[in-house]
Amino acid sequence: MQNGERIFVLNNYNQKDNSQPKPKLNNIKFGQNSSRYFSEFCGTSSIHGLKYLKENDRYIIEKIWWIIVVSIATVGAFSLIYKTYMKWTTSPIVVTLAKTETPIWKIPFPAVTICPELKSSPSVFNCTDVYLKYLNNQETTETERENYELFSLICDSKLKFLDRNTTEFFNETQIHHLVKDLLLDLTAESCKWLGMELNCSRELRPLLTLAGLCRTFNMLDFSDMFDEETEDILNTPKDYNKKIREWSLESGYHSSASIDTYPRRTTLPGIKSGFQVDLYVHNDDIDYTCGELQGFTVSLHHPGESPDLVNFFRVPLDQVVIAGVKPNMIKTSTDLSKYAPEVRQCYLPGEKRLDYFQIYTQRNCIMECLHNYILKTCGCITMNMPYEDDTKFCGPAKMDCVDYAHVHFMEEEIQLELDKGTDDDSNYCDCLPPCTSLEFDAEVSQTDWNWRKTYSLRNENAKTPNFDFEKGHFSRLTVFYREMQFLSSERHEVYGHTEFWANCGGLLGLFLGFSFTSAMEILYFLTLRLICNIAKFGTKVWSGAPELLEKQKNSE
Numbered sequence: 001m002q003n004g005e006r007i008f009v010l011n012n013y014n015q016k017d018n019s020q021p022k023p024k025l026n027n028i029k030f031g032q033n034s035s036r037y038f039s040e041f042c043g044t045s046s047i048h049g050l051k052y053l054k055e056n057d058r059y060i061i062e063k064i065w066w067i068i069v070v071s072i073a074t075v076g077a078f079s080l081i082y083k084t085y086m087k088w089t090t091s092p093i094v095v096t097l098a099k100t101e102t103p104i105w106k107i108p109f110p111a112v113t114i115c116p117e118l119k120s121s122p123s124v125f126n127c128t129d130v131y132l133k134y135l136n137n138q139e140t141t142e143t144e145r146e147n148y149e150l151f152s153l154i155c156d157s158k159l160k161f162l163d164r165n166t167t168e169f170f171n172e173t174q175i176h177h178l179v180k181d182l183l184l185d186l187t188a189e190s191c192k193w194l195g196m197e198l199n200c201s202r203e204l205r206p207l208l209t210l211a212g213l214c215r216t217f218n219m220l221d222f223s224d225m226f227d228e229e230t231e232d233i234l235n236t237p238k239d240y241n242k243k244i245r246e247w248s249l250e251s252g253y254h255s256s257a258s259i260d261t262y263p264r265r266t267t268l269p270g271i272k273s274g275f276q277v278d279l280y281v282h283n284d285d286i287d288y289t290c291g292e293l294q295g296f297t298v299s300l301h302h303p304g305e306s307p308d309l310v311n312f313f314r315v316p317l318d319q320v321v322i323a324g325v326k327p328n329m330i331k332t333s334t335d336l337s338k339y340a341p342e343v344r345q346c347y348l349p350g351e352k353r354l355d356y357f358q359i360y361t362q363r364n365c366i367m368e369c370l371h372n373y374i375l376k377t378c379g380c381i382t383m384n385m386p387y388e389d390d391t392k393f394c395g396p397a398k399m400d401c402v403d404y405a406h407v408h409f410m411e412e413e414i415q416l417e418l419d420k421g422t423d424d425d426s427n428y429c430d431c432l433p434p435c436t437s438l439e440f441d442a443e444v445s446q447t448d449w450n451w452r453k454t455y456s457l458r459n460e461n462a463k464t465p466n467f468d469f470e471k472g473h474f475s476r477l478t479v480f481y482r483e484m485q486f487l488s489s490e491r492h493e494v495y496g497h498t499e500f501w502a503n504c505g506g507l508l509g510l511f512l513g514f515s516f517t518s519a520m521e522i523l524y525f526l527t528l529r530l531i532c533n534i535a536k537f538g539t540k541v542w543s544g545a546p547e548l549l550e551k552q553k554n555s556e
Contacts, residue, residue: 036545274480
């Protein structure tokens with residue numbers, strides 16, 4: 001019995017033991033593997049603060065503290081990275097001062113355009129006399145009426161008694177008559193370049209502007225500036241032709257170019273190394289009907305562009321005016337060629353071509369755009385603009401339209417820029433500056449000039465040309481560079497790809513201690529180490545955690 005009872009008890013125990021459920025691997029959940037795997041990553045990662053999250057024997061408040069710290073650092077780093085990225089994408093270009101100075105011999109001397117305030121000699125056409133005839137209701141001839149209408153195109157103020165409803169258009173012959181027969185040409189007694197005498201009549205090329213017949217020094221030849229189809233109303237003789245020699249707007253002077261080239265350049269600053277001209281006006285030519293002021297207006301501009309008669313300074317009669325020039329040059333880094341013109345805010349060579357001008361400058365572009373706008377609005381152009389054979393010139397009846405076009409031209413340009421990207425922007429000019437631009441700022445000083453004493457001595461020595469000193473006025477203009485070098489500006493990237501990633505890395509390193517190696521650690525744990533763990537420990541305990549491996553072993 002006892003033996004039987006003992007056997008029964010053993011069998012009962014064995015049955016009870018077999019009735020308990022064995023631990024199964026299915027109880028090891030994905031979350032447990034992930035938790036152990038992340039804990040292992042935190043313990044080995046070089047990212048600051050993560051190692052404190054894996055310490056199981058620490059209070060929960062300590063882990064919460066480090067979770068908050070790491071979260072704040074992560075948000076701070078990525079918010080600053082986002083700001084850096086937005087700056088990189090929205091404003092990638094910046095204009096800064098160049099690292100080195102540029103010598104003045106690397107750039108051309110400015111073109112000097114001089115326009116007399118006098119429009120005509122009374123001996124040729126007496127505008128005042130015709131005005132008085134209208135005032136006193138006297139008869140005028142047809143020639144006087146036509147010349148009076150022609151003069152309305154260049155007078156500073158609108159001529160009274162002018163019937164603005166008569167002549168709408170002038171033809172090329174009439175404009176040619178105004179230029180060749182009526183307008184008063186500038187008279188220069190002496191011209192000097194680098195202290196040496198020049199032939200004024202050859203070096204000062206005639207130029208037709210809205211201010212009348214002007215003369216310009218160091219400006220490019222008509223054939224170098226304008227397209228072949230563009231007509232020259234002045235029919236400039238070849239004696240004035242000054243062809244470009246070893247120079248371009250984008251590259252400047254060729255390394256093999258001599259100092260004596262064209263456009264002219266100088267090597268030294270100061271009055272003796274610039275341009276000087278003595279200008280003469282006879283008393284009999286002075287007339288106040290067409291303009292209240294007497295003397296000359298001077299515009300300094302790039303040799304390859306038309307003069308801007310809005311920005312000028314005056315040379316009064318019987319005074320010496322000295323203009324010290326400071327170049328204002330902007331270059332562009334070659335790295336910006338990958339950006340669109342709208343982003344870099346300038347045009348590289350060949351990106352924008354003009355219909356009339358061979359050389360692209362912002363001033364030439366605006367002039368051509370204004371030309372097209374006046375032609376579209378008024379059906380004609382002003383006499384200073386480039387034209388083709390069948391073009392009509394605006395007469396007195398169109399002057400109000402021309403004035404309106406000048407005033408509202410930029411307003412419409414701004415509106416078209418706002419509408420850019422729509423169907424209404426086809427006429428938008430988009431006159432951005434060239435990526436290499438050159439302008440000139442002048443510091444002007446003037447003083448009275450007792451020229452009679454100087455020229456009386458020259459007259460005694462029989463060196464004076466045929467000028468009437470008793471009935472005339474002289475003025476002197478001197479233009480020169482103030483300094484031997486100047487500091488140009490340069491467009492370049494705010495951030496290149498290298499600088500952008502360096503900034504990102506610096507911010508991540510500052511806030512989190514994150515580096516390229518840290519990124520490789522994350523990639524390693526997400527790919528190679530995970531694959532190797534699965535190959536080594538299987539898919540059920542892919543984390544390789546010792547406690548889970550022990551649990552798997554006990555369950556088998």
